[in-house]
Amino acid sequence: MSEQTGPSARQVHAVLAAVLSQPTLLDLWRSSPSTQCLQCGAAADFDVSKIWRFSGLATKVRHNDLRPSLPLTFALLDSAGLSIEFFASYALRAADLRKQGRISKPARIASLAEFLYMWLDHTHAIHSILWDLVRHESSIADLRTLATARTAIAPNGSKTAFSVKSALVRSAGAVRHEMGRNPASIIKTLKEGGDLASLPPEPGVFAYCLAPDGIRTSVMVIDELAAFLMDASDGVRSVLDMAEWLQDSGVPLEVGDLLVPIADLIGRGLLQPVEISLCA
Amino acid sequence: MTYASPSYLGSTAIGLAYGPGALPFIARNPGRTDFVELPYELLNHDPGAASVRDVAPVILHCASMSIASFVRPPETTLDAISQRAVDIGTPWIGEHLAFMSADPVDGSALHEPTTLTYTVCPQLSEEVVDLVCRNLSSLRARFSMPLIVENSPQYFQIPGSTMSIVDFVIEVHRRCDIGMLLDLTHFTISSMNMGFDPKIEILRLPLDRLVEIHISGLDVQAGTAWDDHAGIATDSVFELAELVLKHSRPRAVTFEYNWAPELSDSVLLDQINCVRGMLSHV
Numbered sequence: 403m404s405e406q407t408g409p410s411a412r413q414v415h416a417v418l419a420a421v422l423s424q425p426t427l428l429d430l431w432r433s434s435p436s437t438q439c440l441q442c443g444a445a446a447d448f449d450v451s452k453i454w455r456f457s458g459l460a461t462k463v464r465h466n467d468l469r470p471s472l473p474l475t476f477a478l479l480d481s482a483g484l485s486i487e488f489f490a491s492y493a494l495r496a497a498d499l500r501k502q503g504r505i506s507k508p509a510r511i512a513s514l515a516e517f518l519y520m521w522l523d524h525t526h527a528i529h530s531i532l533w534d535l536v537r538h539e540s541s542i543a544d545l546r547t548l549a550t551a552r553t554a555i556a557p558n559g560s561k562t563a564f565s566v567k568s569a570l571v572r573s574a575g576a577v578r579h580e581m582g583r584n585p586a587s588i589i590k591t592l593k594e595g596g597d598l599a600s601l602p603p604e605p606g607v608f609a610y611c612l613a614p615d616g617i618r619t620s621v622m623v624i625d626e627l628a629a630f631l632m633d634a635s636d637g638v639r640s641v642l643d644m645a646e647w648l649q650d651s652g653v654p655l656e657v658g659d660l661l662v663p664i665a666d667l668i669g670r671g672l673l674q675p676v677e678i679s680l681c682a
Numbered sequence: 683m684t685y686a687s688p689s690y691l692g693s694t695a696i697g698l699a700y701g702p703g704a705l706p707f708i709a710r711n712p713g714r715t716d717f718v719e720l721p722y723e724l725l726n727h728d729p730g731a732a733s734v735r736d737v738a739p740v741i742l743h744c745a746s747m748s749i750a751s752f753v754r755p756p757e758t759t760l761d762a763i764s765q766r767a768v769d770i771g772t773p774w775i776g777e778h779l780a781f782m783s784a785d786p787v788d789g790s791a792l793h794e795p796t797t798l799t800y801t802v803c804p805q806l807s808e809e810v811v812d813l814v815c816r817n818l819s820s821l822r823a824r825f826s827m828p829l830i831v832e833n834s835p836q837y838f839q840i841p842g843s844t845m846s847i848v849d850f851v852i853e854v855h856r857r858c859d860i861g862m863l864l865d866l867t868h869f870t871i872s873s874m875n876m877g878f879d880p881k882i883e884i885l886r887l888p889l890d891r892l893v894e895i896h897i898s899g900l901d902v903q904a905g906t907a908w909d910d911h912a913g914i915a916t917d918s919v920f921e922l923a924e925l926v927l928k929h930s931r932p933r934a935v936t937f938e939y940n941w942a943p944e945l946s947d948s949v950l951l952d953q954i955n956c957v958r959g960m961l962s963h964v
Contacts, residue, residue, distance in 0.1 A: 410809065412752050423796050
């Protein structure tokens with residue numbers, strides 16, 4: 403033990419609490435250590451980088467309630483040694499969200515995934531796998547939330563008849579993602595403790611929706627045409643319009659060529675026909 | 683001061699920190715654990731969590747007393763902790779040797795104390811040892827059951843510190859006559875971050891005051907060891923457990939895997955059996 407010559411405990415605790423409670427202050431202090439952002443002589447004695455990482459641990463712990471929805475995303479962030487710095491970077495955004503009041507869990511998941519997209523280095527194999535994984539898990543989490551909310555209302559897929567004049571919309575919760583690797587392969591490798599970095603790229607378009615029973619979630623690989631049909635289904639454009647759009651883009655498909663794929667997407671719960679109301 | 687208590691703590695009890703995986707694990711593995719440790723903060727946020735008493739006896743854990751703080755927690759908070767502790771019948775209250783609240787920074791526009799939602803390792807100094815002893819002295823009078831204090835993990839040097847975290851813990855126990863909640867993972871983390879030999883230093887602690895042990899995972903990122911209740915305790919943590927249990931017999935050992943959505947039955951049962959094996963040799 404030695405004589406105390408440094409800042410008082412009261413000062414030190416005050417500075418620590420101030421920067422940990424205000425990510426803006428911590429970021430400012432970190433980016434300009436010489437800035438007198440804290441009117442306290444104790445500030446110069448701190449290892450700001452380590453405090454910043456500690457704020458990452460605290461932010462990570464605050465997001466523990468999202469782990470059941472994103473278990474493997476959290477596990478991979480941890481095992482790849484990324485979680486502390488990711489959550490330290492995310493602390494400011496998370497604090498802003500908290501200031502907005504009660505934010506729903508799906509909104510917090512969406513915010514976290516959006517920030518992760520910006521934060522990741524997509525040329526790095528593990529980072530791109532993380533991006534695949536968070537979209538996979540968050541899509542399923544969203545659908546489960548939707549399934550719970552829909553128990554009292556009509557499930558998807560109640561209307562299946564359509565014509566070339568019908569417009570289509572995506573079924574509630576249906577999304578598609580262009581993945582670099584098959585999520586099933588990522589999950590298998592992760593659960594078996596395999597080497598994710600050596601998992602070969604397996605690009606594909608994956609679609610997520612509630613099954614026609616409105617309870618189970620469906621994940622499926624879809625082809626380029628199905629992806630186009632999902633994107634083009636805006637509730638306004640008819641099947642005829644879609645065929646014209648394809649032809650204008652140089653794709654030699656007739657409207658009749660779209661009927662079977664559309665019926666298939668409706669049957670799988672990805673799309674729903676809507677009536678076009680013609681206004682005078 | 684005695685830490686005795688309900689019959690289930692007649693020998694060293696083994697329990698789980700309350701988390702999403704705890705109750706399902708207990709349901710799948712009846713008779714393998716003896717209690718659930720419940721954080722006051724969770725109980726305060728969700729009073730329904732008290733129903734865990736229907737499944738297992740409960741030990742109350744707490745962070746809100748901020749015992750290494752210059753800012754005293756609101757009386758309403760202390761009253762609520764006291765009431766919850768009585769309601770759930772906890773044999774003691776485990777509290778962090780740390781702070782959550784602090785004064786506003788000199789010259790800042792803020793004039794109210796800053797309160798965090800998590801605990802922070804305090805300055806390790808005579809000034810703070812004195813402060814902790816004063817705080818504990820007034821706090822203990824408020825509760826009908828003993829308080830025990832838990833060592834913090836140290837992630838970085840705290841400016842103005844004049845002693846190691848081990849000496850700090852020793853001094854608090856020497857001066858305050860208080861029971862020890864030894865978090866072996868926190869101790870391991872501090873040893874890795876501050877560069878001391880945990881097997882030598884842990885035997886300097888007053889293990890005769892040991893009441894409860896915590897075991898959880900740790901994670902090394904960016905050159906620092908971090909607490910990780912979603913990870914599994916490493917061999918080094920179990921080596922410390924074995925060493926400690928050769929010198930002391932705590933009333934309870936708590937596995938803190940409360941961040942993990944699911945617990946692997948086989949891994950956790952192996953760890954429980956491992957600790958029971960160590961205890962059988964004491």
